[in-house]
Amino acid sequence: MVATVGFPACRKLIAPHYFHCVGEKYIHAVVDVVGAVPLLLPAVSESKGHRISHNDLLDNIDGLLLTGAYSNVQSSLYGEPLAYEGSEADPARDHLTQDLIRQAVSRGIPVLGICRGIQEVNVAFGGSLHQQVHAVPGLQDHRENNTQPLDQQYGFSHSIAIQPGGVLARIWQEEQTQVNSLHGQGIKSLAPGLSVEAVAPDGLVEAVSLPGKPLLAVQWHPEWKVTETPFYLAIFEWFKSEIDQYRAARLV
Numbered sequence: 330m331v332a333t334v335g336f337p338a339c340r341k342l343i344a345p346h347y348f349h350c351v352g353e354k355y356i357h358a359v360v361d362v363v364g365a366v367p368l369l370l371p372a373v374s375e376s377k378g379h380r381i382s383h384n385d386l387l388d389n390i391d392g393l394l395l396t397g398a399y400s401n402v403q404s405s406l407y408g409e410p411l412a413y414e415g416s417e418a419d420p421a422r423d424h425l426t427q428d429l430i431r432q433a434v435s436r437g438i439p440v441l442g443i444c445r446g447i448q449e450v451n452v453a454f455g456g457s458l459h460q461q462v463h464a465v466p467g468l469q470d471h472r473e474n475n476t477q478p479l480d481q482q483y484g485f486s487h488s489i490a491i492q493p494g495g496v497l498a499r500i501w502q503e504e505q506t507q508v509n510s511l512h513g514q515g516i517k518s519l520a521p522g523l524s525v526e527a528v529a530p531d532g533l534v535e536a537v538s539l540p541g542k543p544l545l546a547v548q549w550h551p552e553w554k555v556t557e558t559p560f561y562l563a564i565f566e567w568f569k570s571e572i573d574q575y576r577a578a579r580l581v
């Protein structure tokens with residue numbers, strides 16, 4: 330049977346109804362590189378019956394991919410007031426992912442977090458976020474220029490320094506490499522237990538892992554043209570390898 334990767338959905342109002350949705354480029358990366366069946370995980374807690382639990386969702390997947398999204402993790406989840414008006418929220422996704430992350434990790438399900446996904450991982454384990462990285466003295470502006478074509482928005486933007494001894498150092502031989510950058514928020518205080526995998530030139534944490542668990546979360550977008558970008562491909566091949574090991578262990 331083919332592996333299955335779960336994608337916690339964003340809950341969006343496409344008036345007059347709400348929809349649960351996942352970005353297509355993440356789906357393509359999982360199908361093309363991991364060779365897994367993509368499974369949208371809706372915010373089931375929005376249904377009044379609560380007959381389907383988050384653990385029921387996790388029973389049906391071999392890997393969890395936390396996608397990027399223009400919405401921001403609610404600052405109340407890390408004990409801070411909203412820093413500015415106009416921050417797009419997705420409380421349903423937050424409620425879903427905060428619990429799914431903790432339960433997936435405790436069950437040893439491989440987790441790959443991307444952009445909003447690394448922020449969700451950091452908050453889920455007790456860390457906090459800069460709500461406007463560009464407003465923090467000493468940090469750069471990590472946002473994209475959304476007036477540019479997508480190839481430029483998702484093109485290389487800055488280098489990262491890969492920390493020795495981690496997951497990225499195992500899958501990529503160079504100590505520095507280029508990544509794209511499309512985020513206004515970022516890790517402020519690192520959650521207890523998370524390990525820094527890479528940092529940007531301004532010192533912002535750009536990737537984390539959880540030693541002893543199959544979890545990697547990155548601030549950039551490795552799903553973008555993943556088959557054409559060796560470093561991005563190595564990340565999804567890591568995800569596939571962890572999923573294969575997870576499935577093999579379940580057969581024992």
Ligand SMILES: N[C@@H](CCC(=O)NCCCC(=O)O)C(=O)O
Binds near residue numbers: 550
């Ligand atoms: N809202 C957060 C995360 C930003 C993010 O995930 N951007 C990509 C959205 C579109 C896509 O899926 O590529 C922040 O601003 O830091």
